[in-house]
Amino acid sequence: METAVLSDEILVVRARQGDRNAFGALVSRYQSQAVSMAQSILRNYELAKDASQSAFAKAYFALNRFQGEAKFKTWLFRIVINEAKDTYRREKARGLFRFWSAGPDEEGDSMSVLEVIPSPDASPREVYESNEAKARLERAIYSLPDREREVFIMRYLNGFAIDEVARALGIAVGTVKAHLSHGTEKLRTILLIPTGGAKEGERHG
Amino acid sequence: MDKEGLSPELEQLLRKVRVKEPPQELMADFAKGVNERIDRGAAGPGFGFPQAGVVLAVGLVLAGAVYFLVGRIPVQPALQPVRSSLIRPVVADVSAPALSAADLSIEEEAVLIEELDEGFLDEVIEAMGDEDLLDEIDFMDTLELAAPKPAL
Numbered sequence: 001m002e003t004a005v006l007s008d009e010i011l012v013v014r015a016r017q018g019d020r021n022a023f024g025a026l027v028s029r030y031q032s033q034a035v036s037m038a039q040s041i042l043r044n045y046e047l048a049k050d051a052s053q054s055a056f057a058k059a060y061f062a063l064n065r066f067q068g069e070a071k072f073k074t075w076l077f078r079i080v081i082n083e084a085k086d087t088y089r090r091e092k093a094r095g096l097f098r099f100w101s102a103g104p105d106e107e108g109d110s111m112s113v114l115e116v117i118p119s120p121d122a123s124p125r126e127v128y129e130s131n132e133a134k135a136r137l138e139r140a141i142y143s144l145p146d147r148e149r150e151v152f153i154m155r156y157l158n159g160f161a162i163d164e165v166a167r168a169l170g171i172a173v174g175t176v177k178a179h180l181s182h183g184t185e186k187l188r189t190i191l192l193i194p195t196g197g198a199k200e201g202e203r204h205g
Numbered sequence: 206m207d208k209e210g211l212s213p214e215l216e217q218l219l220r221k222v223r224v225k226e227p228p229q230e231l232m233a234d235f236a237k238g239v240n241e242r243i244d245r246g247a248a249g250p251g252f253g254f255p256q257a258g259v260v261l262a263v264g265l266v267l268a269g270a271v272y273f274l275v276g277r278i279p280v281q282p283a284l285q286p287v288r289s290s291l292i293r294p295v296v297a298d299v300s301a302p303a304l305s306a307a308d309l310s311i312e313e314e315a316v317l318i319e320e321l322d323e324g325f326l327d328e329v330i331e332a333m334g335d336e337d338l339l340d341e342i343d344f345m346d347t348l349e350l351a352a353p354k355p356a357l
Contacts, residue, residue, distance in 0.1 A: 020243075057239055114225060115225045187215060188214075
């Protein structure tokens, strides 16, 4: 209970000294986000979980190399992303990823990485439209090039600051901004393609 | 969240969605899996301690083999007989009064010089850097140039 309220910095110091409980607190704190991050790359929860667990273990053994120049979370997520990418390359080489290359078409399956934020007073029609919009957004995001997609998800869906995105991906801040600009432009183009005029009518009605 | 590059529609859409949380049942034993990996000491394919040990051992064996082979090449001993075979005839040529220019015809003298030159060529190349040997050769050249001409 005590470790749950300590800052990352203090937990890292204790974990370096061999306090496994302190490292366990860090695991508990970031495990869901780590799996979600890996899931956004792998589109498979089991693989995302496996990659995240390996990433945490690697982080444990590399704690002495963490200098504190970035937040622990940013440093950790860099390891998670690299581990997820390694897993992706490995599994792709085995030919296991061909089934999801077309994009998310099914609701609630392991391939979908986004969900609609529940709204208690939403009507069934609004829920349906939100789910449709979510599916279109997800398809659009996964049509982006890999790096633009990673940057977009980290920035706008995981809430990372631009410099944190840069550190986690090992790229310059300017490069992050460029990817964001290109990515959002492409999404605007994709998502604002009219689907029979219904969107324009509803927006103004 | 900064709004750079986001259109109002895109921003509105992003407000309605979030990244899915992994299923609770999937995460129940997550920490246990992490601890198992730490205890195993294997953090994935990149851990590499056994592999690093093998590489180091192989490298040491190869380095030792190269050192052994290079050390077996008899460079120093080969110099001794070369030096003695070179120096003795030179000394003999210089000190033996019988072997003077007057005792040899011009043709014989030329053959002798040519043989000595040929003999020296390989040894000189092998003994490059041997200062004493090169001094001997210079001395021999000096004597050859200073050899008294037979009176006509």
